[in-house]
Amino acid sequence: MEETNTQIAWPSKLKIGAKSKKDPHIKVSGKKENVKEAKEKIMSVLDTKSNRVTLKMDVSHTEHSHVIGKGGNNIKKVMEETGCHIHFPDSNRNNQAEKSNQVSIAGQPAGVESARVRIRELLPLVLMFELPIAGILQPIPDPNSPTIQHISQTYNISVSFKQRSRMYGATVIVRGSQNNTSAVKEGTAMLLEHLAGSLASAIPVSTQLDIAAQHHLFMMGRNGSNIKHIMQRTGAQIHFPDPSNPQKKSTVYLQGTIESVCLARQYLMGCLPLVLMFDMKEEIEVEPQFITQLMEQLDVFISIKPKPKQPSKVGKKLTCS
Structure with a gap:
């Protein structure tokens, strides 16, 4: 405002690319030349008309709070550094039965891709x-023991134990971050060696992914070819849930060595569907044959449909998935 000597009124909640799909209305008051300058500065930041895209990606609803961070710190940092708006589904707060995994990212293409990776x-x-069973009433290891605490601190991981039954064994749970994968793998290997000794190399490691049931067939590929390829390439076993089991209908299990499980997890996350949307001017005509060619070459689905009309705004929306 001081730079252009104008008065600017912003909406109370500015969310570009959120569920409303409406561009913000901003009121600028002042001399004609100053208003024009202020408009150019605002549009250079918002850029709602040109080269702006919206990407919709799946992130398990159980991990939304972890990604957002305390007080929104994590996601605020991503938005500031990528210049994107990131929207988590509001419906999850009120709907206890049906949770949405879909997260929307709106911004310039390069920024959107950077935000997706982040x-x-x-x-x-x-x-x-699973710890090997050494005998009846085997005590669960102490997570506060000096050795386990040293491993936790060295590799920046948390370690917990869950007893399988009153008499036998325990499950060891190692928790870290995706951006610290190497340390998580090394820390898990150290724990295995410490807790299982010579048996460490024979103990399988597992992880699980929460993937919306409607994506399972897409990710598995025709006759399960995609999953077979990932298992052959990594050596991990991948188990999709029985569709008739309502309690675990979205949980996919992976088992194998530390390296194979982490690699298979990475491949599976890369197979999650993405939807990319952007606006195009109504007068632009795209040849159906060109769209068909693109879909075949890139193995994507593309649809073009009229955008819901808003006052003084007409256009089309192109969607790729």
Whole structure:
């Protein structure tokens, strides 16, 4: 305002690319030349008309609070550094039965891709393994023991134990961050060696992913070809849930060595569907044959449909998925 000597009134809640899909209305008052300058500065920041895209990605609703961070610190930092608006589904707060995994990112294409990568890196990475049974009433290891505390601090991971039954064994749970994968893997290997000794190399490690059930067939590929390829390439076992099991219908299990499980998890996350949307001017005509060619070449689905009309604004929306 001081730079252009104008008065600017912003909406109380400015959310570009959020569920309303409406551009913000900003009121600028002042001399004609000053208003023009202020408008150019605002539009250079918002850039709602040109080269702006919206990407919709799946992030398990159980991890939304972890990604957002305390007081929104994590996601605010991502938005500031990428110049994007990131929107988490409001419906999850009120709807206890049906949760949405969909997260929307709006901004310039390069910024959107950077934000997508950053969000994936903020996800937690949890690895688990079962301790071998040495005998009846085997005590659970103490997570506060000097050795385990040293491993936790060295590799920046948290370690917890869950007893399998009153008499036998325990599950070891190692929790870290996706952006610290190497340390999580090394820390898990150290724990295995410390707790299982010579048996460490024979103990399988597991992890799980919460993936919306409607994406399972897409990710598995025709006759399960995609999953078979990932298992062959990594050596990990991947188990999709029985569709008839309502309690675990979205949980996908991975098992194998530390390296194979982490690699298979990475491949699976790369297979999650993405939807990219952007506006195009109504007068632009796109040849159907060109769209068909693109879909075949890039193995994507593209649709073009008229955008809901707003006052003084007409256009089309192109969607790629």
